C-alpha cells in the first residue's frame with residue numbers, strides 16, 4: 001500500500017473541538033447556547049442509530065439537543081405543524097428531519113418547510129440555489145466534510161480535475177458545486193456515463209458516492225490521486241462466520257490504496273465527518289441568527 005490514509009475519525013474530533021470552543025465562547029460572551037432539533041418519524045433502525053449518535057455528540061460539544069420522535073403514521077399536517085413550531089422557536093438554531101421519511105410523507109414538501117436559515121442539512125431549495133450561485137448558504141454536511149478533508153490534504157484545489165461518481169441531491173450534486181467553487185474542473189459521472197474508468201483515471205480527485213459496494217477499483221485511479229469514499233455498504237462476510245457482514249465503501253480499498261496518493265477508509269473516513277459538520281453548521285446558523293462572526297474553518 002502506498003496511499004496516505006486520511007483519518008476522518010481524527011479529523012472529525014478536531015472539528016468537534018473547534019465547535020466546542022466556539023460554543024463555550026458564545027455562552028461566555030453572549031449567553032447563547034446553540035440548539036439543534038432532530039425530528040425522527042418512524043422506527044427505521046439505521047435512522048435510530050444516527051439520531052442517537054447526533055444527540056450524544058450535540059450535547060458533548062455543549063449545545064442543546066432537542067429530539068422529536070413521531071409515530072410512523074404521523075400525518076403530513078402534524079409534521080408540518082411541528083416544523084413550524086421549531087422554525088419559530090428562538091432556542092432552536094438548526095433543524096434536521098431525518099430521511100428517509102415514511103412513504104406517505106412528501107419529503108420535498110417537508111424539507112422545504114424548514115426555515116432555510118435553520119436548514120443545517122442544506123437540503124432546502126433556497127440553500128441549493130444559493131450554493132449553485134456561489135452565495136452564502138447552509139452546505140450539506142457530507143460534501144462539506146469531504147471538502148474539508150480535501151483542502152486539508154491538498155491545500156488549494158484550484159485547477160485540479162475532479163470526478164464525482166454519483167449524482168444524488170444529498171452528496172453528488174452539492175459536492176460538484178463545492179469543488180467547482182474551489183476552482184476544480186468537475187465531471188459528474190453516473191450509471192449512464194461512458195468510459196467511466198478512463199474518466200476517473202484522468203482525475204486528480206475522485207469522490208465516490210454511488211452506493212455500490214467496491215465499484216471503484218485501483219484500475220480506475222491515477223497514480224497519486226486523492227480518493228474520497230462516501231459509500232457505506234454492508235455486504236455478506238462469510239469468512240467471518242455464517243450470517244456475518246462487514247462494512248465497505250464504494251471504493252475497493254485494497255486495490256485503490258495501492259495506487260492512490262491518499263484515500264479515506266470505510267469505516268473511519270467520511271462517516272464521522274458528517275455529524276461533525278452538522279454540529280459545525282448548527283454553530284454557524286446560531287452565529288448568523290444572532291448577527292455574530294462565524295467560526296473560522298467550519299464553513300465552505
Ligand code: GUN
Nearest residue numbers: 096097098099100121141
Ligand atoms: N439520512 C441519511 N443521511 C442523512 C442526512 O445527512 N440528513 C438527513 N436529514 N437524513 C439523512
